[in-house]
Amino acid sequence: MPLTDLNHFLVLTKDIEASRRFYIEALGMRDAPRPWAPFPGAWLAIGSQVCLHLAQANDDPAMLHHFGRSPGETLHGSGAVDHIAFFASDLQEFEQRLTQQSIPYRRRSIPKSSLEQIFVTDPDGVTIELNFPADALGSAQGTLSDREYDDLKAALSEAEDPATRYRKIAEVVHEHLRPVLFSINARVGSSMRLQRVYASDEQAYPVGGTKNKEGTYFGETVLLGAQVLRSEGAEAIRQNFDDHERILDLGGMSLLNVPVIADGICIGVLNAVLREPTVLAHQVELMQTLAGVLAPGLQLHSAPAPDSDPA
Structure with missing residues (x-):
């Protein structure tokens, strides 16, 4: 006879109530009626399907008899299961x-x-x-609907100043990606300098701060190559950014840097510090869409400014 369905799995836990709260409060399961048994436990369900049994991992004689175990075996289970x-x-x-x-x-x-x-x-x-x-x-998912796209373009065209345009872009980023930090940099002329024109956390990254990216992988990839840079995980952040300690302290585990391109040249960069160690395709797609919308309203800065802090 073939298998027809999964009935349940049993977790032998050191603390039934702590496990019960985790599966209910964190994963959204619910309590289910449990028939009488000669040892403590709990049943939990997804919808109408009872799928999880909890029982205390100890050497209670009634429990050992019920599961056919010897003393000490309830702490190790009946085999190695990697995940559920x-x-x-x-x-x-x-x-x-x-x-x-x-x-x-x-x-x-x-x-x-x-x-x-x-x-x-x-x-x-x-x-x-x-x-x-x-x-x-x-x-x-991070992608814009046609209506969101049209509304954003209209809002940017009606904005009376650059700061308003930057805030409109930031609102979309925070709604869809929920980054730890979002910032916008404008390129200073045709140089390898960037100047920050917007930051969601101005205390950590003040507007106006500049950084010279000459001779860096960031500069070669984003400014010269006009390519997206993904820095995934703490080690990649350390390799690509000299302000890595600040980024990690903020809770960032990956960075997404997307060039703002006009006439094939990078004129600025959108930067998102993300909580997850992996940058996803739809996150890149969203940021590229926003970079394209912003491009007409992001002006090249005309004169170099001295380095002030990591951009």
Whole structure:
């Protein structure tokens, strides 16, 4: 007979209540009725399907008899299971929930696929994999609708000054990408200098700050090559940015630098410091779209300015 469905999985936990709260509050499961058993435990469900059983990992005689175990075996289980995977919906809501509860997680995208994943561990160290199909990404997907695009272009054309245009771009970035930090740099003439014209955190990165990118990988890639630069993970940030300690202290785990291009020349850069260690394709797409919209309104600065702080 073939298998027909998954019935449930059992987690032997050191603390039933802590595990129960994690699966309910962090992952959105719900309590389910549990029939009588001669040992403590809990059943949890997704919708109407009971899929998780919790039981205390100890040497209670009733529990050992129920599971057919010897003393000490309940702490190790019956084999090595690497992780448990679920499909999920609303990626943005999940990330907000985990962040609000200070639960560490890792996000990953599958190459050549629209699938996004989140990995998190329960109180006993069990790895949980959450899979979000493309139609479950919600506003975290990062792409602009036709209406959003048209509205943004109209808002930029009606803006009375550059600062207003920069704020409009920043509002879209924060709505879709929720970066740790977003900034806009204008290139100083045809030099390798950049001057910051907008920053979401002006205390850490004051507007007007400049930096010479001559002789750097950033300068060669973004300013001369007019190419996107992705710096993924702490080590890449350290290699590409001399202000890496400040970036990491802010909580950044990746950087996305997208050139603003006019007539084939980089005239500025959009910069997003992100919480996740991987830069995703839709994040690049959004930033490139915004760079294209901003290009007519981003002016080259006419005169070099002395270095003032890391840009």
